[in-house]
Amino acid sequence: MGKVEMEKILRCAEVSGSACAFVARGKTLDEILQQAGKHATEVHKLQVTPELVEAVKKAVKEA
Numbered sequence: 001m002g003k004v005e006m007e008k009i010l011r012c013a014e015v016s017g018s019a020c021a022f023v024a025r026g027k028t029l030d031e032i033l034q035q036a037g038k039h040a041t042e043v044h045k046l047q048v049t050p051e052l053v054e055a056v057k058k059a060v061k062e063a
């Protein structure tokens with residue numbers, strides 16, 4: 001099996017329920033959470049709560 005590095009993606013729309021087109025990509029969950037957290041606070045004016053982190057984790061998919 002050739003590919004070792006799996007990319008993960010997160011579509012904001014799946015977490016926020018809005019039509020937001022933001023997509024976070026990264027190799028690790030931490031990278032995704034960092035990008036999603038920044039996006040959530042800057043664009044959606046949300047606080048990064050444990051609930052939000054859980055929702056993000058559930059919505060992350062292997063690309």
Ligand SMILES: [Zn+2]
Nearest residue numbers: 012020022043
């Ligand atoms: Zn968004």
